[in-house]
Amino acid sequence: MTITPRTHDEGTATAVDAVAVERFYAQHMQLLDDGDAVAWARTFTEDASFTTPSMTEPVRGRDDIESGGRAAVAGRAEAGEVHRHWVTMTTLRPAADGADALSYVEILVTPRRGVPRIEPFCVMRDRLVRRGDALLVAERVITRDDRPHG
Template sequence: MNSTDVQQFYARHMQLLDGGEAEAWAGTFTPDATFAAPSMTEPVRGRDGIAAGARAAADGRTAAGEVHRHWVAMTTALNTADGIETVSCVQILAVPRGGAPRVHLSCVMRDRLVRQGGQLLVAERRITRDDRPGG
């Protein structure tokens, strides 16, 4: 594993999300990936579900007149038999049109990355929120 590869992966990955490119962002997950977050009753499985969630979130930001920027920091990465296990702190900045930026959410993102076709992809993502007991 090259730490620069992981850093570049997350930079491109979050720029796609923040740019509203739902299908391209979902393409950075494996076809059978899982995505779990506290706001969900069940994890989302597969690229189609992940893309649908990203489209809905982008539509909500547009309707609210906000831009969101996901800032991934303090990433640790560990090679395992199943891929690369990463843990990152994520701050989501919300910027209303004509307004001042604010911290929208503070989270911890735990991913399992795998290499397929020479590129890193997310096989599993688990998000916890700092403002909720137990994440």
């Protein structure tokens, strides 16, 4: 049985699109969690933007996104923590060149010889675009329920 996910509007996304997006997020987050900020940054377009509640301004461009990824990887290593991003509950709204995706994200943080904890829950809104056979993030906006929305 194939379940076709609902989208933000009243249409539907095809099962193939949903599977492609699920695979994209699995690979995308595993790259970051494994510490490969360079490969992770390549899953963004050259002119992508990335916004989180902890930043005063969006990060713009793949190079700056890579720098932020490297800093995050270094910070986790210095803290002796392993992070695992779990993207779930993704809904899609198909677009001409990709899709708008809304997902819930949990981050499981495991300190060396410590007790795992879940970081505050995030909502991730992505504009995904197709470039050849690949999906790339053109825009990412992350919000958290415990922080005011911009």
